Amino acid sequence: MTSPHRILVVEDEPLIAMMVEDFLDMLGKELAGSVDSVDGALPIVAAGGIDAAILDVNLSGGETSWPIADALAQAGVPFIVCTGGGDDMIPDAHKHRPVLTKPFTLDAVEQALAAI
Numbered sequence: 001m002t003s004p005h006r007i008l009v010v011e012d013e014p015l016i017a018m019m020v021e022d023f024l025d026m027l028g029k030e031l032a033g034s035v036d037s038v039d040g041a042l043p044i045v046a047a048g049g050i051d052a053a054i055l056d057v058n059l060s061g062g063e064t065s066w067p068i069a070d071a072l073a074q075a076g077v078p079f080i081v082c083t084g085g086g087d088d089m090i091p092d093a094h095k096h097r098p099v100l101t102k103p104f105t106l107d108a109v110e111q112a113l114a115a116i
Contacts, residue, residue, distance in 0.1 A: 004051030004078065004113060006032040010041050010068055011082070012060040016102070020054060023109045036060065041068045045075060052116055053079040054100070054109075057090070069094050078116035 007029050011017040017034050024031055032050040035041045037059060044050065045068065053072055055065040072079045073093065081090060084102045098112045 004029075004116060006030045006049060006051045007113075008032045008041065008044055008050045008053040009034040010036070010053065010059070010065050011056045012036040013056075016056075020109065023106050026106060027110055027113070029113070038063055038065065038067050041065070042071055045071045045077070048075070050077055052077060052113065054082060054112075055079050056082045058084070066091060066094070069097075080112045080116065 007024055009017055009020050009024070009031065011020060011034070017036070021031055021034055033041075033044045035044065045053075053068070055068055057065055059065060069079060069081070070093070080098045080100055081094065082100045082102060082104070090097075090099075098115045100108055100112050
């Protein structure tokens with residue numbers, strides 16, 4: 001299986017989003033979109049054409065990325081879950097997904113992408 005190429009990034013912290021985008025560029029990946037909310041991500045998922053996603057669990061305003069995760073799972077698109085700590089509750093439906101714990105490194109992102 002080949003590593004995914006077109007990656008959707010869902011991250012509400014602009015500096016972290018830029019870092020992830022830089023990591024993807026260094027890894028030779030194409031950014032399929034970078035959004036900070038469920039409303040921004042769902043149309044991209046619905047349009048298709050993405051190979052994988054990197055999802056920050058907790059977004060601004062108390063929003064979580066689980067609706068995005070559900071839509072990706074339904075579309076058969078693999079994704080990585082990003083958390084800022086161990087207190088995030090991952091639903092049973094997504095416990096088998098690769099997890100990146102913040103702060104993460106280029107190597108960690110590369111390994112997580114290779115795992116999906």
